[in-house]
Amino acid sequence: MSQPQDRAVGSVRLWEIIVAVSFFVFGAIVVWDSRRLGAAWASDGPQAGYFPFYIGLIICISAVAILIQALGSGAKGANAFVAWGQLKMVLTVMIPSVIYVALIANPLYSLGIYEASAIFIALFMRFLGKYAWPTAAAVSIGVVVVFFMMFEVWFLVPLPKGPLEALIGYR
Amino acid sequence: MQEIQNLMGGFAVALTWFNVMLMLAGVTLGVLIGVLPGLGGANGVAILLPLTFSMAQSPGGATSAIILLSCIYWGALFGGAITSILFNIPGEPWSVATTFDGYPMAQNGQAAQALTAAFTSSFIGAFIAVVMITFLSPLVARFALQFGPPEFFSVYLLTFCAFVGMAKGSAFKTIASMMLGFALAAVGLDTVTGQLRLTFGYMELLKGFDFLIAVIGLFGIGEILLTIEEGLVFRGKSAKLNVKVVLETWKELPKYWKTSARSALVGCLMGIVPGGATPASFMAYGVAKRMSRDGEKFGTGKIEGVVAPETAAHAAGTSALLPMLTLGVPGSPTAAVLLGGLMIWGLQPGPLLFVEKPDFVWGLIASMYLGNIAGLIVVLTCVPLFASILRVPFSIIAPVILVICAIGAFTVHTSMFDVWLMLAFGVMGYVFKKLDYPLAPMVLALVLGDAAENAFRQSMLISQGTLSIFYSNALVGGVTTIALVLLFWPLISKAIGILRGKSGRVNQTE
Numbered sequence: 001m002s003q004p005q006d007r008a009v010g011s012v013r014l015w016e017i018i019v020a021v022s023f024f025v026f027g028a029i030v031v032w033d034s035r036r037l038g039a040a041w042a043s044d045g046p047q048a049g050y051f052p053f054y055i056g057l058i059i060c061i062s063a064v065a066i067l068i069q070a071l072g073s074g075a076k077g078a079n080a081f082v083a084w085g086q087l088k089m090v091l092t093v094m095i096p097s098v099i100y101v102a103l104i105a106n107p108l109y110s111l112g113i114y115e116a117s118a119i120f121i122a123l124f125m126r127f128l129g130k131y132a133w134p135t136a137a138a139v140s141i142g143v144v145v146v147f148f149m150m151f152e153v154w155f156l157v158p159l160p161k162g163p164l165e166a167l168i169g170y171r
Numbered sequence: 172m173q174e175i176q177n178l179m180g181g182f183a184v185a186l187t188w189f190n191v192m193l194m195l196a197g198v199t200l201g202v203l204i205g206v207l208p209g210l211g212g213a214n215g216v217a218i219l220l221p222l223t224f225s226m227a228q229s230p231g232g233a234t235s236a237i238i239l240l241s242c243i244y245w246g247a248l249f250g251g252a253i254t255s256i257l258f259n260i261p262g263e264p265w266s267v268a269t270t271f272d273g274y275p276m277a278q279n280g281q282a283a284q285a286l287t288a289a290f291t292s293s294f295i296g297a298f299i300a301v302v303m304i305t306f307l308s309p310l311v312a313r314f315a316l317q318f319g320p321p322e323f324f325s326v327y328l329l330t331f332c333a334f335v336g337m338a339k340g341s342a343f344k345t346i347a348s349m350m351l352g353f354a355l356a357a358v359g360l361d362t363v364t365g366q367l368r369l370t371f372g373y374m375e376l377l378k379g380f381d382f383l384i385a386v387i388g389l390f391g392i393g394e395i396l397l398t399i400e401e402g403l404v405f406r407g408k409s410a411k412l413n414v415k416v417v418l419e420t421w422k423e424l425p426k427y428w429k430t431s432a433r434s435a436l437v438g439c440l441m442g443i444v445p446g447g448a449t450p451a452s453f454m455a456y457g458v459a460k461r462m463s464r465d466g467e468k469f470g471t472g473k474i475e476g477v478v479a480p481e482t483a484a485h486a487a488g489t490s491a492l493l494p495m496l497t498l499g500v501p502g503s504p505t506a507a508v509l510l511g512g513l514m515i516w517g518l519q520p521g522p523l524l525f526v527e528k529p530d531f532v533w534g535l536i537a538s539m540y541l542g543n544i545a546g547l548i549v550v551l552t553c554v555p556l557f558a559s560i561l562r563v564p565f566s567i568i569a570p571v572i573l574v575i576c577a578i579g580a581f582t583v584h585t586s587m588f589d590v591w592l593m594l595a596f597g598v599m600g601y602v603f604k605k606l607d608y609p610l611a612p613m614v615l616a617l618v619l620g621d622a623a624e625n626a627f628r629q630s631m632l633i634s635q636g637t638l639s640i641f642y643s644n645a646l647v648g649g650v651t652t653i654a655l656v657l658l659f660w661p662l663i664s665k666a667i668g669i670l671r672g673k674s675g676r677v678n679q680t681e
Binding site: 012015016019023026027029030033037045047049050052055056059062063065066069081082089090092094097098100101104105113120121124128129130131139143147151155156157158159160 | 351573577
């Protein structure tokens with residue numbers, strides 16, 4: 001009886017292979033770029049690519065070894081990497097986070113970190129925590145005001161600011 | 172004795188009203204960080220590091236800044252025990268062993284005793300480690316003053332080989348993760364030749380990857396994603412600490428002085444070696460279990476099973492600062508972040524620090540004594556408060572922590588690109604954790620990458636390109652040999668196992 005919530009999204013083995021192949025590609029890029037810079041011995045000492053060349057090489061070798069281990073993993077490799085229900089939880093955090101970061105600063109209209117944070121916390125509480133709007137608004141605005149005081153007023157660390165701060169004279 | 176005199180000078184530096192306030196604030200903040208999911212010692216300190224930039228500029232400010240940050244570290248170490256015992260959630264990897272007996276004790280209604288025992292033994296472990304640091308670090312620093320590039324490179328090599336040797340999972344995964352750190356550290360402008368490496372024309376990559384961003388992403392975002400997988404609810408035991416329980420537990424604790432002493436020794440020895448805190452806590456637990464008269468009852472809520480791992484973990488976590496201060500080689504991700512802080516404030520960690528900035532060094536060492544006392548007082552008095560924070564629903568805590576991580580990543584270089592990088596590192600941390608790739612070697616490689624490469628290049632320049640320089644004298648040869656033994660330890664131990672197996676008796680312990 002497998003319910004849609006428990007459906008596996010890839011086996012451990014599949015993900016091991018994906019990650020190992022990514023490592024190999026990354027290592028190959030490092031090796032290639034180091035060769036481009038020169039990974040040999042110049043008249044004045046080692047060239048810029050000397051050290052990274054070997055780093056890239058070791059990455060490639062380890063990637064192959066991990067790949068072999070992954071292919072050889074028996075029952076453990078067949079285990080689910082992540083269940084669909086779990087992945088859904090992860091995505092419900094990850095996707096809003098990406099939108100949140102995009103809202104802070106983008107070429108079209110930047111909200112600044114404070115406004116974006118307030119919206120992010122409020123929506124997160126409303127839709128994932130099922131809080132009433134007043135509670136969500138109170139918590140999110142309270143948190144943001146504390147951060148504003150801490151960074152802009154006490155520690156004088158400037159963060160990206162949006163339209164509301166401009167109204168009260170912070171830019 | 173010179174050390175005592177220096178230490179007294181250090182106390183004079185550390186014992187100002189301002190610094191004591193910072194200590195209390197740091198410890199409280201640290202416990203909070205240790206208790207909250209997604210925030211641990213390493214990324215908590217990384218996020219708060221930018222707040223100290225302006226503080227460190229004023230005269231004597233660097234000492235105050237390091238006192239604040241190191242106290243956050245002590246606090247986080249204490250905080251890990253609270254979640255382990257009350258919620259069965261280890262806040263840090265080295266608190267895992269504390270859950271074995273701590274959580275059963277809480278289930279038996281002895282949460283207060285378990286917490287008192289954990290805090291007290293943490294304090295004792297840390298105290299013994301600080302005493303060791305006080306007397307050993309000046310010696311190590313004096314010794315290390317004679318180090319040249321080959322010696323430093325061999326120490327770096329030892330650091331990284333130790334990770335491979337101590338790793339519990341696949342050695343290749345440790346190596347891959349570590350080398351990824353080195354490769355990311357190489358991105359950007361090469362300081363020696365002035366050439367651009369691995370930037371592929373992207374200007375954002377010019378300054379390379381900052382390890383603070385990696386720490387915030389890998390440990391912060393990655394941890395949140397892992398936590399949310401399990402759902403939004405924590406179920407924990409409640410605890411009230413009152414003076415009576417504390418005193419009664421204290422009366423009981425001296426019985427276990429042998430366990431404490433052994434665990435502290437294990438912790439101090441393992442802590443100097445990088446990545447040692449987690450194995451130290453397990454080792455101390457194992458040793459205590461074997462040596463104890465009722466070892467078979469371990470795991471059902473024995474107070475000794477809390478004392479042993481906590482003492483060892485704190486001793487190790489504290490002594491991880493010894494190589495950081497004396498050699499500039501951090502023993503743990505959090506020590507690496509502290510090292511990064513020193514470098515940003517314009518202090519070069521290493522043997523010269525003891526000569527050039529004795530005020531700073533001894534102020535820090537004195538603050539370790541005071542900070543741990545402050546920590547003990549704070550945790551013993553405020554447990555219910557901290558435990559109640561874990562009852563705040565995750566749907567409030569998670570977005571707030573994500574916001575804190577974003578702010579922390581932004582403030583490191585006031586760059587939005589870093590915030591995007593943090594998210595990418597977060598996803599990477601999540602996948603790596605699920606596949607058992609260790610994260611600590613990668614962070615340490617990112618921190619030490621440039622220094623290790625420079626040491627290697629300079630050694631190669633001296634030797635005109637032959638590797639024999641790493642065996643040119645007894646010291647460098649010895650360190651290199653130990654490093655290689657550790658690197659091949661997984662193979663060696665397997666070989667020993669096969670030999671033992673052939674001789675007919677398989678010696679099975681643990």
